[in-house]
Amino acid sequence: METVELDSLFLSKRILVNIDECKDFISGGILVSNVDGIIKRIFTSQQEINSWMFGAHGAEVYDFGEKVIMSGLIDANVNICSGGDCEDFCSITKAAGAGGYTCIVDNPLTSKPPTTTLKNLKDKITEARKKNSLHIDVAFWGGVIADNHEELLPMANLGVCGFKGALNSSDCTLHLNKESLKSALETLEETNCVFAIKSNLDGKSADGTCSKEYQSFLALNPASIERAGVEIVIELIKQHKMHIHLTDISSAECLPLISKYNSQKTSKQSTLSIETSYPYLTLTSDEISNGKTENKCMPPIRNANNKSKLWEAMKCYEFSNISSSHMASTIKSKCLIGGRNRGNFIEASFGISSLQFGLPIFWTECQKNSMSIHDVHRFMSYHPAKLCGLDKNKGLLKVGYDADFCIWDPSEEWTITKEADLLKNKTSPYYGMVVKGRVYATVVRGFFVYDGNHPNDFDEAIGTIILKKPMKRSERRLLLDDDDETE
Numbered sequence: 001m002e003t004v005e006l007d008s009l010f011l012s013k014r015i016l017v018n019i020d021e022c023k024d025f026i027s028g029g030i031l032v033s034n035v036d037g038i039i040k041r042i043f044t045s046q047q048e049i050n051s052w053m054f055g056a057h058g059a060e061v062y063d064f065g066e067k068v069i070m071s072g073l074i075d076a077n078v079n080i081c082s083g084g085d086c087e088d089f090c091s092i093t094k095a096a097g098a099g100g101y102t103c104i105v106d107n108p109l110t111s112k113p114p115t116t117t118l119k120n121l122k123d124k125i126t127e128a129r130k131k132n133s134l135h136i137d138v139a140f141w142g143g144v145i146a147d148n149h150e151e152l153l154p155m156a157n158l159g160v161c162g163f164k165g166a167l168n169s170s171d172c173t174l175h176l177n178k179e180s181l182k183s184a185l186e187t188l189e190e191t192n193c194v195f196a197i198k199s200n201l202d203g204k205s206a207d208g209t210c211s212k213e214y215q216s217f218l219a220l221n222p223a224s225i226e227r228a229g230v231e232i233v234i235e236l237i238k239q240h241k242m243h244i245h246l247t248d249i250s251s252a253e254c255l256p257l258i259s260k261y262n263s264q265k266t267s268k269q270s271t272l273s274i275e276t277s278y279p280y281l282t283l284t285s286d287e288i289s290n291g292k293t294e295n296k297c298m299p300p301i302r303n304a305n306n307k308s309k310l311w312e313a314m315k316c317y318e319f320s321n322i323s324s325s326h327m328a329s330t331i332k333s334k335c336l337i338g339g340r341n342r343g344n345f346i347e348a349s350f351g352i353s354s355l356q357f358g359l360p361i362f363w364t365e366c367q368k369n370s371m372s373i374h375d376v377h378r379f380m381s382y383h384p385a386k387l388c389g390l391d392k393n394k395g396l397l398k399v400g401y402d403a404d405f406c407i408w409d410p411s412e413e414w415t416i417t418k419e420a421d422l423l424k425n426k427t428s429p430y431y432g433m434v435v436k437g438r439v440y441a442t443v444v445r446g447f448f449v450y451d452g453n454h455p456n457d458f459d460e461a462i463g464t465i466i467l468k469k470p471m472k473r474s475e476r477r478l479l480l481d482d483d484d485e486t487e
Helices: 046-054 089-098 118-128 149-158 178-188 214-219 223-237 252-264 278-282 304-315 355-368 373-387 473-486
Strands: 007-015 026-032 039-043 059-063 068-071 073-079 101-106 137-144 162-167 194-198 243-247 271-277 321-323 405-415 434-444 447-451
Touching: 007 405, 026 046, 039 046, 068 373, 073 089, 073 271, 073 321, 073 355, 073 373, 089 101, 089 355, 089 434, 089 447, 101 355, 101 405, 101 434, 118 137, 118 149, 137 149, 149 162, 149 178, 162 178, 162 223, 178 194, 178 223, 223 243, 223 252, 252 271, 252 304, 271 278, 278 304, 278 321, 278 355, 321 373, 355 373, 355 405, 355 434
Parallel strands: 007 059, 007 068, 073 101, 101 137, 137 162, 162 194, 194 243, 243 271, 271 321
Antiparallel strands: 007 026, 026 039, 068 405, 405 434, 434 447
C-alpha cells in the first residue's frame, strides 16, 4: 500500500501573523504542506481547527501551548568566513538554527576567497551545497571592491541578493575609497540590487598606545571617523537613484545626518536605510575590562549615553533592521590565549560572535526600552526579508509563504553559557549574561532543524541556497517611475 505523507499542523495560543493585518496574537494553527513546505492555511480559532479535522483530514500535530510562533528570523549581516580555520557553513548554520534563524545572508569580504568575482561566488555556492552543509537557508551578498566593477553585473545575474562594500576598510585590497565608491554607484544604479555599505573609515595609528586598554583602543576609533564616512556616502548618493543601506552603525552622531538626508531627498535621489547590530545595543564601553578582546568589533562599542541614543532611534524606527554582524574567531586570533599578546586590542581580530544568542539578548533590551514582540519581528524577520528581496516567500506567516518558524518563550529567563554555544570556537562576550527569551524550536519549510529538548540531535541538513531572480532593466525602469509617482 502506498504511504500517504500527512501535512503538519503547528498549534499555539500565541501565533504572530502578518502584523499589517493583525496586530494581536491569534490562538489557532498553521497548516503546512509536506510536499513543498509551504503554508497552506492559517486557522484563527479552535473551532476552525476542529471543523477541518472533522472533515477527515489528517495531519501530524505539534502543539506548543503558550509559546510564540512567529516567522523565522533572518540575519542579513553574517560573516561566515568560509575557507578559514574558524567555522564553516555547517557549524554556522547549525548555531543559527539554534537561535531561531531560518535564513542568513553571507558577507562577501571575509571569505577565503572573497565573493568579489563570479568564479569565487560559484565556488562558494559549490562549497555551501556540499552534503550536510546547510541546516538553514543561505543567501549571498556580492562584494564590491575598487577593481572588480566588471564582475558586479554577472554576480547580479547569478542571483546575489545585493552588494556590499566597505569604505576604507583596514584591508587595503578590499576597501573602497571615494572614487571607487562613485564608480560602483554608477555601475549598480541600473540594477534592482540594494547596495549595502559599511562606512566606517580607518582609525588612527596605534603607535605608543597601551594595547590592552579598551579606552585607548576606543580613542583610536572615535565617532568622528564613522561620521565622516557617512558624510562621504551621502554626498555621493545624491547623484544616483537606488537603494543604499548603511550597515554597522555604532555612533549616534551619524543619525542626524541620515535623518536630514531622508527628509530632504528628492525623487531622483537614492533611498537610504540603516541598520545596527546587537553589540551596539547591548554592550557599553564602560563595562569592558582591559584585555577582554572578545568585545572587539569595528566600529567599536561606545559608551552608555551613545547606546541610549541608539535605542531612542530604534523606538522611532529610524533603523530598518538589526543584525548580528556575526564574526566567529579563534581563541588565538582574538588574543585570548596565554603569552605576551594576550588581551591585545590592537592585534586581536575584530568581530563579535553573537548569532546564536541574538534573539534573547535583543529581546531583553527591548523590554527595558518598552518595545514589543512585534518590534522583534519587524527588525529581525520582516524588514531583513524586504532588504534582501526575500519578502515574496519569507518574513511573514502567510498562506503561500515558506513555513519558516521561530518558536520561543519570551518570558523564560536563563543564562548564556559557553556550553550552550554550538559553534566550534567559543569566544563570545555574552557568556554569563542573564537574558529573557529562549528558542524552543526552529522550523524551515515545515521541517524541524532545531529542538531545544534535543539540541544536538539534528545532523540532517535541509537548508538550501537562495538565489534571487534578477530584474530586467525595463522592469527596473518601471519600478523607478512608480516610486517617483508615490513620493
